[in-house]
């Protein structure tokens with residue numbers, strides 16, 4: 001499919017499910033970006049997930065995000081129970097202004113439904129010359145290192161760094177061994193998963209995707225991922241007066257919707273510390289990137305940018321079973 005055709009399909013399905021036009025456009029854009037960049041777990045597959053959240057009444061389909069300024073360096077957007085995409089769009093311009101004025105600023109999204117990857121947000125900020133970090137909890141699906149029962153969400157951390165004349169350096173990953181969406185794709189396709197991704201309900205390691213979805217996922221990197229997952233819970237939960245992953249899954253009441261809660265985004269203007277020397281110091285960072293690539297190791301986001309270039313030229317291929325399920329939405 002061409003990206004335009006995919007965008008139109010996503011918008012039409014989201015509107016038909018009852019989502020207001022401005023939300024449908026913002027949400028469709030995120031899904032198309034994911035598919036375009038080869039991020040299948042957070043691409044057009046998310047139409048099925050968003051549709052379920054809308055129809056189950058988890059998301060407020062016509063929420064109007066409310067922007068406020070709690071302090072000179074802080075922006076808050078109350079998403080009113082809507083999807084996170086429009087809330088971010090409404091808060092980002094003020095976040096950028098405040099980061100430039102103060103050197104650093106933070107944006108809290110509150111009361112939003114989150115089904116998406118975080119890289120589109122940190123990449124957009126890095127494209128404006130800012131260093132960016134983003135965090136969000138999800139639903140309690142992940143066991144702490146040393147345990148086998150869910151406490152944490154899959155809790156992604158994303159980072160963006162501006163590069164003169166190039167696409168930003170971006171990474172974005174779950175603090176679980178893998179995103180839950182990836183396990184869902186394995187389940188859909190009947191594929192076994194590696195046995196270090198999670199536990200069944202009795203706490204045993206398993207290759208069965210369904211058993212892990214019904215049991216508990218593992219953190220990445222043992223105690224290190226576990227501590228980072230806890231940090232994400234704290235930063236984008238209690239610190240911004242929003243839900244932890246345990247509270248989010250309780251609030252879902254078994255409806256199977258996407259996580260409800262908050263997201264914290266930090267933006268740092270390199271000129272704050274560096275003044276006129278920004279360019280010189282960003283060039284020093286380039287030496288590190290060159291040292292990585294110089295030994296044929298790849299940078300995070302390199303695969304994504306290559307997929308983007310391919311998709312822009314050739315369009316994207318959607319698995320037939322997924323396309324059929326998308327076409328069946330609302331029929």
Ligand code: NDP
Pocket residue numbers: 041042114115116117118119136137138154155156157158170171172173174175176177178179180182259298299300301302303304305
């Ligand atoms: P991965 O484990 O695939 O890690 C993704 C990151 O690592 C990307 O930045 C990727 O770059 C980079 N990367 C992967 N392999 C390499 C390599 N060999 N060398 C260098 N860099 C590499 O992703 P996850 O399954 O952990 O997460 C996928 C997505 O799920 C994320 O976008 C995340 O935001 C999303 N998510 C969202 C949640 C939410 O609550 N909203 C919850 C959990 C996850 P590249 O893209 O170029 O491959």
Ligand code: PYC
Pocket residue numbers: 041114115116117138139154174178179180181182258259
């Ligand atoms: O894949 O873990 C995940 C996820 C949770 C919320 C959105 N994506």
